[in-house]
Amino acid sequence: MSHQVSGLRAWMLQRLSAIYLVGYTLWAAVWFMFHPVTDHAAWRALWAHPAMAIGAALLFIALLVHAWVGIRDVILDYVRVPLLRLALLALLWGWILVLAVWLVRLLIGVM
C-alpha cells in the first residue's frame, strides 16, 4: 500500500513539474526571440530581476524534481539486483543534492 502511495506521489510530482517546465520553456523561448541578450551586463541584469529570480528558482526546483522521478523510474525499470539498485538510487539522490546546492549558490550569487 505504501509503495502504491509513493508511486502515485512521484507520478503526481512528475506531472506537476512537467507542466511548469513546459510553461517556462515556451515562455522563455518566446521571450528570447523578442529580447535577444547580446552582452554580459544585460544578461546579468536579467538574472538580477526579482521576477526572474523567483521564476528561475521554481524552474530549478521543478527541473530537479522531474529529473529525480524520471531517472528513478529508469533505475527501477532496468536494475533488478537489489543492492545495485539501492546504490544507484542513493547515488542519484546525492547527485540531485549536489546540483541543488550548486543552483542555490548560483542564484544567491546573481541576486
Next chain:
Amino acid sequence: MTPHRNRPVFFHLLQLQLPITALVSIAHRLSGILLFLALAPAIWLLERSLADAAGFTYAQKLLQNWPFHLLCTLLLWALVHHLLAGLRLLLIDVEIGIERSAARRSAWWVSMAGLLAFCLGVLWP
C-alpha cells in the same frame, strides 16, 4: 498452476515491428536521460556566463565550435522531443487523443517536430 509455461516467446528486437508510438516512447526516455546528463555541464556554463564578461564571450564562442554546436543540436532535439512527447502524454492522461489512430498521428507529429528542430539546429548560423 503454470498454464503459460510453454507459450512461444518472440523477442528479436531487430525483427520486431515496433509501432511509432513505441518508438516515440523509447526516444522520450532516451532524450530524458540525455537531458539529465547535460544538467551539470549546462549549470557550469550558465555559472560561467554569469560570472564575468569573459565568461559570457566564452559561452558565445563555444557555440561557434562545430563539435559543441552538434552536441547542442542533439540536446535541442532531446528537449523538443521530450517536451512534446511529454505534452502528448499529459493530453492522453486527460483522455485527449487516446484512440489508437489519434495516438499514432500525434506520435508522428512529435517525432517530426523533433527532427525538424534537429535540422534547424544544424542549419543555425
